[in-house]
Amino acid sequence: MFVRKYLIPRLLQYFLVIFLGITIVFFIPRLAPTNPVERTIAEIRSRGTYLDPAHIQAMVDALTEMYGLSGSWLQQYKDFWVRLFHGDFGVSFFQFPTPVIRLIKNALPWTVGLLLTTTILSWVFGNVVGGMAGYAHNKRWSKVLDALMMFVRPIPYYVFALSLLILFGYVFRKFPIGGGATIGRQPSWTLSYILDVLRHAFLPALSMVVLGAASWFQTTKLIVQNVKSEDFVQYAQLGGIKEGKIMFRYVIRNAMLPQITNLALSLGQILSGALITEIVFSYPGLGHLLFSAISTGDYNLIMGIISLSIVAITTLVLIVDLIYPLFDPRIRYK
Amino acid sequence: MVMPIGSTLKELFRDYRFVCAFIVLLFLVALALLSFFSPYDPTIWYYAPRDLPPSSKHILGTCSRGQDVFWQATFAIRNSLIISAVAGVFSRIIAVAVGLVAGYRGGRTDRFLMFISDGFLVIPLFLIIVMLAMLIRDKMTIFTTGLLLAVFGWAWDARVIRSQVLSLREREFTKTAVLSGTGTMELVFKEYMPYITPLAFSTLINNMSWAIGMEMTLSIVGLTNMDIPTLGTTLKWALNYQAILMRRWYWLSTPVVLSVFLFIALYWLSVSISEYLDPRTRVQRVGGE
Numbered sequence: 207m208f209v210r211k212y213l214i215p216r217l218l219q220y221f222l223v224i225f226l227g228i229t230i231v232f233f234i235p236r237l238a239p240t241n242p243v244e245r246t247i248a249e250i251r252s253r254g255t256y257l258d259p260a261h262i263q264a265m266v267d268a269l270t271e272m273y274g275l276s277g278s279w280l281q282q283y284k285d286f287w288v289r290l291f292h293g294d295f296g297v298s299f300f301q302f303p304t305p306v307i308r309l310i311k312n313a314l315p316w317t318v319g320l321l322l323t324t325t326i327l328s329w330v331f332g333n334v335v336g337g338m339a340g341y342a343h344n345k346r347w348s349k350v351l352d353a354l355m356m357f358v359r360p361i362p363y364y365v366f367a368l369s370l371l372i373l374f375g376y377v378f379r380k381f382p383i384g385g386g387a388t389i390g391r392q393p394s395w396t397l398s399y400i401l402d403v404l405r406h407a408f409l410p411a412l413s414m415v416v417l418g419a420a421s422w423f424q425t426t427k428l429i430v431q432n433v434k435s436e437d438f439v440q441y442a443q444l445g446g447i448k449e450g451k452i453m454f455r456y457v458i459r460n461a462m463l464p465q466i467t468n469l470a471l472s473l474g475q476i477l478s479g480a481l482i483t484e485i486v487f488s489y490p491g492l493g494h495l496l497f498s499a500i501s502t503g504d505y506n507l508i509m510g511i512i513s514l515s516i517v518a519i520t521t522l523v524l525i526v527d528l529i530y531p532l533f534d535p536r537i538r539y540k
Numbered sequence: 541m542v543m544p545i546g547s548t549l550k551e552l553f554r555d556y557r558f559v560c561a562f563i564v565l566l567f568l569v570a571l572a573l574l575s576f577f578s579p580y581d582p583t584i585w586y587y588a589p590r591d592l593p594p595s596s597k598h599i600l601g602t603c604s605r606g607q608d609v610f611w612q613a614t615f616a617i618r619n620s621l622i623i624s625a626v627a628g629v630f631s632r633i634i635a636v637a638v639g640l641v642a643g644y645r646g647g648r649t650d651r652f653l654m655f656i657s658d659g660f661l662v663i664p665l666f667l668i669i670v671m672l673a674m675l676i677r678d679k680m681t682i683f684t685t686g687l688l689l690a691v692f693g694w695a696w697d698a699r700v701i702r703s704q705v706l707s708l709r710e711r712e713f714t715k716t717a718v719l720s721g722t723g724t725m726e727l728v729f730k731e732y733m734p735y736i737t738p739l740a741f742s743t744l745i746n747n748m749s750w751a752i753g754m755e756m757t758l759s760i761v762g763l764t765n766m767d768i769p770t771l772g773t774t775l776k777w778a779l780n781y782q783a784i785l786m787r788r789w790y791w792l793s794t795p796v797v798l799s800v801f802l803f804i805a806l807y808w809l810s811v812s813i814s815e816y817l818d819p820r821t822r823v824q825r826v827g828g829e
Contacts, residue, residue: 223658230663357804362803474665501761508671
C-alpha cells in the first residue's frame with residue numbers, strides 16, 4: 207500500500223519536477239531575445255578586439271557547437287538530456303578548455319559541507335530554542351529572544367553576510383575574510399589543516415546559521431504556542447508529568463514534525479542563500495564558481511551549475527519526504 | 541475578517557511594531573520623494589570632488605565617482621521601491637489569478653497549477669533568475685527588473701490564496717449565491733475579493749521585501765543596469781571602489797543601513813498585519829498578555 211499510494215506518486219512528482227526544471231533551463235537561452243553566442247561575440251568586441259567577418263563566422267560556428275545550439279530544437283533538446291545523463295556539460299569558457307564537470311566537482315565539496323552543516327545546525331538549534339521559547343512565552347528571556355529575532359529575520363542573506371564580513375573582517379580582525387583555506391596550503395587530513403578550514407568556514411557558516419535559525423525559531427515558537435494550549439498538554443500537567451518532559455517529549459516533538467516538511471520546502475531557498483553567502487566571502491564553492499561564470503559570461507558553466515542544483519535539491523526534498531514517517535509515528539502509510 | 545478601514549487602522553496602530561514600521565517607512569518614502577528635488581543628475585559622474593568626508597555641503601560626503609552620497613541614496617530608495625512595487629503588484633496579479641482558478645475550479649486544473657507552483661518552490665529560483673537576467677542584461681531597466689522578479693515571486697502566495705478560496709467555496713453563502721443564479725465572475729469579484737484582498741496585501745509586503753533583496757543580489761553579481769541608482773547598485777559601486785578597504789564608511793554604510801531599515805520596517809508591517817488577519821494569534825495577543 208505504501209508503495210502504490212505514496213511512493214509511486216511521489217516519485218512521479220520527483221521526475222516531473224526535474225523534467226520541468228531542466229526543460230525551463232533548456233528553453234530560457236533559446237527563447238530570450240539575445241542568445242549566448244551573440245552575447246559572447248558582443249562581449250569580445252566590447253573589449254576592443256578587432257575581428258574580421260570571416261573570423262566572426264568561424265567563431266559563431268564554434269560557439270554554436272560549443273553551447274550545443276546546432277541542429278533543430280528537438281535534436282538539441284535530445285542531446286541536452288543525453289549529455290546531462292553523462293554529466294557532460296561541455297567545456298568551460300572562462301577556464302578553457304577545462305570541462306565544466308571538473309570545475310563543479312572541485313567546488314562541490316565546499317558547498318555541500320557548508321550547506322549540510324549549517325542547514326542541520328540551524329534547523330536543530332532554531333527548533334529547540336524556538337520550542338523552548340514558545341513553551342515559556344511569558345518569560346522575559348523568551349520575549350527578549352523574540353524581539354531580537356524580529357530584527358534578524360528580515361535581513362536578506364547578502365546584506366547580513368556583508369555586515370558580518372565588515373564587522374569581523376575589518377573591525378574585530380579575528381577571522382579570515384575570504385577563501386576556503388590559507389592560499390597555497392595542500393589539502394590533507396591533518397589537524398592543523400582541518401582547523402584552518404574550519405576557521406575559514408566560520409563566518410560564512412555563522413551568517414547562514416543565524417539567519418536560518420531565526421526563521422525556524424519564529425515558526426516553531428508560533429506552533430508550540432498553539433500546541434501548548436491543546437487539551438492533551440493540560441491533561442499531562444494535571445497528571446503530574448514533569449514540565450521538562452511535557453515540553454520536550456510532547457509539545458516540541460509535535461511541533462517539529464511540520465518543520466520537517468517546511469525544511470523540504472525551503473531547501474531551494476537555503477541553497478540560493480548558501481550560494482550568495484559564498485559570493486560574499488569568496489568561499490571556493492559553487493556560489494563563487496557561479497559568480498565567475500556570470501562575470502565572464504560562461505553559459506556552459508552556468509547551465510551546469512543550475513542543472514545540477516535542480517537535480518540535487520529535488521533529490522534532497524524527496525529524501526526528506528521519504529524519511530518523514532520515521533519521525534512521525536502517526537504516519538505509517540498503511 | 542472584512543471590517544471597515546477606520547477601525548482596522550485603529551486596531552493596527554495599537555501595535556507598537558506597526559507604529560514603528562509605519563514611521564520608518566514614511567521617513568524612507570519621504571527620502572525617496574526628496575529625489576525629485578535633487579540638485580544633481582544621478583547619472584552624471586564627477587560633478588563634485590571625489591571622496592569627501594561628510595560636510596555641510598555634502599551631508600553624507602561624496603563617493604569615488606564624484607557624486608553626492610546623500611542625493612544618490614534618495615534616488616536609490618526611490619528606484620528600489622519602484623522595482624519592488626512593480627514586482628509586488630504584478631506577482632500579486634499572477635498569485636490571485638492562479639489561487640482563484642486553482643481553488644475554485646479544483647480537480648485537474650488545481651492539481652496542474654499546484655504542481656507548477658510546487659516546482660517553483662523547490663527549484664532554486666535565484667539561479668533561474670540569474671540565468672534570465674544574464675540574457676537580458678542590456679535591456680534591464682527598473683521596469684524589466686521588476687517584471688523579471690514578478691514572474692518568479694508568486695508561487696507561495698498563490699498557495700495561500702488557494703487555500704483561502706478552498707474554504708470559501710465550502711461555505712454556505714457560496715451555495716446560496718450559485719443557486720440564486722450568480723455568475724462565476726460576479727461571485728468571485730463581489731463575494732470572494734473582500735476576503736482575498738487583505739491576503740494579497742499582506743503577502744504584497746513580504747514580496748516587496750524579497751524583491752528588494754533580490755535586486756540587491758542581482759546588482760552585486762553585476763546583472764542589473766549599473767547606471768540606474770538602486771540600493772543594490774549603490775552598494776555595488778562602493779564595493780567596486782574598495783570602500784571597505786579604503787574605510788569610506790559613509791559611502792558603504794548608507795545603502796546598507798537604509799536597506800536594513802527598509803527590510804525591518806516592511807517585515808514588522810507584515811507581521812503586524814498578518815497577526816491582525818489571523819484571529820488565532822490575535823486572541824493570543826489580546827488574551828495572553
